[in-house]
Amino acid sequence: MQSMMGIITGTKSEEPLEEITQHRCMAAVPFGGRYRLIDFVLSNLVNSGIKNVAVITSHNYRALMDHLGSGKEWGLDRKSEGLIILPSASPSVFRRALCFDLKDLYANFDYLEKSKQKYVVLSGNNMVCNINFKEVLAFHQQNTAHVTVVYKEENYTNTDHQDNIFLELEDDNRISYLKKTPNKVGNSNVSLDMLIIERELLKDLIRVALVSGKWDLMDIIAENISEIKVYAYHFNGYLGKINSIESYYRHNMELLNSEISSELFFANGPIYTKIKDGPPARYSGSSNVNNCLVATGCSIEGSVDSSILFRGVSIGSGASVKDCIIMQKSTVEDDVILQNVILDKEVIIRKGTVLKGKDSKPIIIGKKNII
Amino acid sequence: MKRECIAMLLAGGQGSRLESLTKRIAKPAVPFGGKYRIIDFSLSNCNNSGINTIGVLTQYKPTLLNSYIGIGSDWDLDVGNGGVYILPPFVGENGGEWYKGTANAVYQNMDFIDYHDPKYVLVISGDHIYKMDYSLMLEYHKKKKAEVTIAVIQVAKEETGRFGIMENDENNRIINFKEKPKETKSNLASMGIYIFNWSVLKEQLNEDEKDSQSEHDFGKNVIPAMLKEQRKMYAYPFEGYWKDVGTIDSYYKANMDLLDENPKFNIFDDNLKIYSKAPFLPPHYVGPEAKVKRTLVPDGCVIMGEVENSVLFPGVYIGKGTRVQDSIIMPQVKIGDECIIKKAIIGENTSIESNCRIGLDNSNVINISDITVIGDNLILPRGMKINRNSQMASWHVNKTKIS
Numbered sequence: 001m002q003s004m005m006g007i008i009t010g011t012k013s014e015e016p017l018e019e020i021t022q023h024r025c026m027a028a029v030p031f032g033g034r035y036r037l038i039d040f041v042l043s044n045l046v047n048s049g050i051k052n053v054a055v056i057t058s059h060n061y062r063a064l065m066d067h068l069g070s071g072k073e074w075g076l077d078r079k080s081e082g083l084i085i086l087p088s089a090s091p092s093v094f095r096r097a098l099c100f101d102l103k104d105l106y107a108n109f110d111y112l113e114k115s116k117q118k119y120v121v122l123s124g125n126n127m128v129c130n131i132n133f134k135e136v137l138a139f140h141q142q143n144t145a146h147v148t149v150v151y152k153e154e155n156y157t158n159t160d161h162q163d164n165i166f167l168e169l170e171d172d173n174r175i176s177y178l179k180k181t182p183n184k185v186g187n188s189n190v191s192l193d194m195l196i197i198e199r200e201l202l203k204d205l206i207r208v209a210l211v212s213g214k215w216d217l218m219d220i221i222a223e224n225i226s227e228i229k230v231y232a233y234h235f236n237g238y239l240g241k242i243n244s245i246e247s248y249y250r251h252n253m254e255l256l257n258s259e260i261s262s263e264l265f266f267a268n269g270p271i272y273t274k275i276k277d278g279p280p281a282r283y284s285g286s287s288n289v290n291n292c293l294v295a296t297g298c299s300i301e302g303s304v305d306s307s308i309l310f311r312g313v314s315i316g317s318g319a320s321v322k323d324c325i326i327m328q329k330s331t332v333e334d335d336v337i338l339q340n341v342i343l344d345k346e347v348i349i350r351k352g353t354v355l356k357g358k359d360s361k362p363i364i365i366g367k368k369n370i371i
Numbered sequence: 372m373k374r375e376c377i378a379m380l381l382a383g384g385q386g387s388r389l390e391s392l393t394k395r396i397a398k399p400a401v402p403f404g405g406k407y408r409i410i411d412f413s414l415s416n417c418n419n420s421g422i423n424t425i426g427v428l429t430q431y432k433p434t435l436l437n438s439y440i441g442i443g444s445d446w447d448l449d450v451g452n453g454g455v456y457i458l459p460p461f462v463g464e465n466g467g468e469w470y471k472g473t474a475n476a477v478y479q480n481m482d483f484i485d486y487h488d489p490k491y492v493l494v495i496s497g498d499h500i501y502k503m504d505y506s507l508m509l510e511y512h513k514k515k516k517a518e519v520t521i522a523v524i525q526v527a528k529e530e531t532g533r534f535g536i537m538e539n540d541e542n543n544r545i546i547n548f549k550e551k552p553k554e555t556k557s558n559l560a561s562m563g564i565y566i567f568n569w570s571v572l573k574e575q576l577n578e579d580e581k582d583s584q585s586e587h588d589f590g591k592n593v594i595p596a597m598l599k600e601q602r603k604m605y606a607y608p609f610e611g612y613w614k615d616v617g618t619i620d621s622y623y624k625a626n627m628d629l630l631d632e633n634p635k636f637n638i639f640d641d642n643l644k645i646y647s648k649a650p651f652l653p654p655h656y657v658g659p660e661a662k663v664k665r666t667l668v669p670d671g672c673v674i675m676g677e678v679e680n681s682v683l684f685p686g687v688y689i690g691k692g693t694r695v696q697d698s699i700i701m702p703q704v705k706i707g708d709e710c711i712i713k714k715a716i717i718g719e720n721t722s723i724e725s726n727c728r729i730g731l732d733n734s735n736v737i738n739i740s741d742i743t744v745i746g747d748n749l750i751l752p753r754g755m756k757i758n759r760n761s762q763m764a765s766w767h768v769n770k771t772k773i774s
Contacts, residue, residue: 033654034670072444073651258673261653270651275445277646279638280405280669280683281655289663295654296406296670299639309654 004137005052005081005117005199006045008038008125009100010088016244019366020344027055027125028063029242030327030345032255032264033295033308036067037242038125039273040264041194045121046074047269048133052081052115056104058088067274074272086111099124099193100217102209105202112203120202122217124193128240128251130267133196136233140196145231147201147221149175150194152235153187163243165191165218167232175230178222191218192235201228238263249342249362252308252325256291278311286317302332316351323359341365374453374489376509376566378422379477380413382497383430383470388618391746391764392718397429399497400436401622402701402719404629404638405667405682407647408439409616410497414446414455415645420505422493423453426483428476430460430469445648458483472587478576484569492572494565494589500625500636501562501613502643508607509566517605518571519597521545522564524609534560535590537606545604550590559606561590562613571602612636623716623742626682626699630665650685650702660691676708690725698730707753714759718747720770727751732758749773 010026020029027038038055045053053076057064070076071083089107100122105112112120119140121133131150140148151167167189168177182188197205209215221230238260240251255261265271278297283289288303297312302319309315310327316334323340326332330343333351340357343349344367353371357363365371386398393401399410417425425448429436442448443455458480460469470476477484477494484492491512493505503522512520523537531552538547538557549555567575575593579585585592597604612635616622628635638645652671657663662677671686676693683689684701690708697714700706704717707725715730717723729751730743743757746764750772757763763773 255653256656258656261656265653271653272651275649277644277649279645280667282639283663283666283668284632285665287664289657290661291659292657293654294657294668297639 002049002051003117004048004050004119004121004133004196005054005115006050006121006123006133007054007056007086007105008041008045008123009056009104010058010125017242017248018245019364020245020248020342021060023060023367024063025057025060026242027057028061028067029126029248030310031128031242031248032252033293033310035271035273036064037128038064038067039271040128040130041123041125042074043269043271044129044131044133045123046076046272048121050121050133051076051078052117054084054086054108054111056086056088056108058090058104069274073274081115084111100195102206102215102217102220106206106210106215109203109206112199112206115199118199120197120199122195122197122202126242127192127194128242128264129192129235129237130264130269130271131194131235131237132268136194136196139233140231143172143174143231144229145174146198146228147230148196148233149230150192150233150235151189152192152239154190155187165193167191169232173232173234175225175232178218178225178230189232192239192241237267240264245342245362245364246360249325253306253323255293255308256306261293276311281309284317287315302334302336310345323362325362344369347371374424374487376422376491376493376505377424377426377484377487377489378417378493378495378505379480379484380410380417380425380427380495380497381473381476382410382427382436383433383476384496384498385431386498386617389616389622390619391744391762392619392622392716393432394764395432395747396435397431397433398617400439401616402684403500403616403622404626406649406669406685407638407645409500410436410440411446411645411647412500412502413495413497414440414443414448415647416495416501416503416505416643418446418448418646419643420503420509422505423448423450424487424489425453425455426458426480427455427497428458428470428480430476433457433459439648441648446646456483472585472592473589474576474579474585474593475587477572478580478587481573481576484573489569492567492569494567496563498617499563499613499615501609501611502636502645503564503609503611503613504643505564505566508564508609511607512566512605515543515605516603517566518568518603519594520566520605520607521594522562522609523559523606524562524613525558526560528558531555531558531560535594536560539606543606543608545598545606548594548598550595559608561594562609563590563615565589565594571597619716619742619744623699627680627697629667629682630680652685658691661689676706676710684719701747713743714741715743715745717745718749718764720747721745721749721751722770723751724753724755726754728756730757730759 029037076083086108089103281298284301287300291306294309295311299314301317302315305322307324312329318335321338325342327345330347337354340362342364348370382399386393536555537559614625655672658675661674664679674689675691678695681698686703688705692709695712699716701719703720705722710727713730744762
């Protein structure tokens with residue numbers, strides 16, 4: 001019997017990814033050539049021995065449901081437990097404000113009651129990392145904590161921090177204070193939107209929320225920080241937190257660094273994803289490819305440099321693609337020049353077109369556009 | 372459990388002419404085309420034809436094949452009302468015996484077929500590279516009211532000596548059959564794909580079993596015996612790509628055919644898709660100084676050097692300054708820096724340390740089949756030279772360092 005179960009919640013805000021999240025929820029955003037964002041946290045849960053996983057969805061979830069299916073690729077198509085999709089309590093609210101909205105858990109209280117595991121891993125869905133929750137649990141048990149929040153030290157001088165929760169720590173890593181703005185310039189301890197909590201305590205806090213009308217789990221924890229023993233687990237691996245076009249673009253490009261990609265894809269087990277049975281990628285005699293991540297089913301005749309090609313992308317002869325992210329089944333015809341461009345799925349760029357964005361602001365072409 | 376048609380897939384052959392490639396694994400488990408194994412084609416054809424009950428007859432070194440097939444889920448064959456059944460030889464109260472031939476293998480599993488109670492039995496082998504919709508052949512079989520239908524393909528006149536050759540009348544009824552004839556008027560070769568009425572096949576298998584002279588082989592014994600009895604036997608003409616990759620030469624050539632701009636065998640076409648068991652690996656990475664031309668590359672490869680005119684399999688690593696040409700590099704092969712590899716087949720999980728030279732030598736004599744074959748699970752130490760047209764195999768399960 002496993003001692004942990006997992007619940008993957010929505011993200012706080014989906015507006016920052018613009019066109020990319022117009023047709024899909026954050027969890028289903030394509031990433032790294034063949035993955036979707038949810039693959040990382042879901043694989044981390046499975047690789048940590050967790051076999052009871054719930055995914056909360058609120059809107060735009062067709063792509064996500066299609067991707068997850070029965071959970072077969074993650075080994076979660078099981079007779080008992082496995083993968084369950086939980087509808088959100090407020091499906092009509094398109095732009096959500098809370099990461100851990102207890103309303104969603106209250107709406108699915110039966111699921112929490114029926115589950116048998118002692119601990120719940122609660123996690124957002126936009127963290128690209130390879131983390132072992134068994135280690136987090138060991139830390140949690142060692143401290144006899146009520147709640148353990150996973151964090152990482154990050155430098156927050158320039159980055160937009162409105163979505164983050166910052167932690168003040170005592171010497172033994174017990175959290176003394178949780179807040180939404182950093183109080184100093186420089187390194188801050190930032191929550192990864194991942195925590196471990198005892199299932200019974202989570203149920204109690206949902207009852208508290210029901211009485212008080214305050215549904216944000218992190219608010220409740222912050223308000224009761226002196227009564228609840230909350231510890232912080234330091235994650236020192238690679239983290240890609242996807243909360244803006246800038247971070248989406250940057251963290252994709254970081255996969256071209258082999259140290260980062262080998263940690264992310266192999267450290268505590270593989271990252272699972274939906275299998276599509278595409279043929280191997282095909283390079284023609286005229287292709288010229290450097291520093292690229294290329295998925296199956298691609299067909300390359302032109303030049304591609306420092307880019308990410310998803311499954312089934314085709315690059316025509318004489319085309320020149322640099323610093324781009326090109327999603328599944330998009331076609332770049334002959335003699336096209338692309339630089340700093342993100343093409344969503346099934347886009348066609350007609351012969352001879354030139355598109356040049358900036359490193360800081362890539363051009364985004366929405367799904368199924370023809371240009 | 373009445374079924375219209377079930378398949379019996381012959382996967383027990385050694386494929387001894389593939390030499391080093393089948394030292395540890397059966398021929399159907401040999402990797403092909405960048406991410407497949409040879410048996411993927413038959414299993415995918417079954418799924419694409421709506422046949423979901425398949426008995427896979429295994430005998431020769433089946434460990435990898437068994438674990439690869441599993442419950443058939445990678446070919447969508449793990450269905451409630453059918454499935455893939457691995458059928459090795461077994462013992463009964465009077466002892467047991469090995470499969471003596473293709474027909475005997477099916478004979479020994481008559482209980483399995485009776486259990487599924489089909490009207491028709493499709494007999495195929497796991498040795499061939501082709502895409503085919505068997506349901507069209509079954510329609511043809513029913514339309515002809517045949518007792519057995521044999522798929523045939525036109526082969527070049529000079530190749531007829533390698534195949535079982537059919538002679539048909541104008542209605543495609545088979546009137547003569549010669550196994551590997553020296554001379555023949557026809558050029559229609561049997562593809563080793565048969566649809567039998569189960570009642571007829573059962574009778575024939577029982578008779579064949581009684582014949583002590585028989586080699587218990589479909590091509591050599593069962594089909595000629597049925598012809599003698601003037602059974603209703605029809606040829607089903609197949610047009611398309613079909614290759615028996617039974618030798619190193621034909622295996623090499625069939626892989627290289629996939630690199631053509633318009634390949635004769637199109638794995639890139641979604642029509643009759645080929646499924647396989649894919650490891651969960653990230654997309655492949657092509658390094659800053661790499662050159663990749665005319666090559667197939669699947670997931671999980673890392674290419675830092677140069678690769679031309681080659682087929683790579685999942686998880687291959689090619690080091691800096693290394694040049695790979697005209698080669699087939701199987702799954703999980705690691706090649707160090709500054710190596711040169713020419714016209715070679717490198718077996719699964721073999722490691723080649725830096726500065727090795729494979730497939731080169733000083734001689735000016737070039738044979739047609741100058742293919743160098745390095746077997747599975749070997750470690751070639753730094754600086755090793757292996758001349759053109761050599762073969763090197765391993766019988767060990769664990770990795771073995773060559774000295």
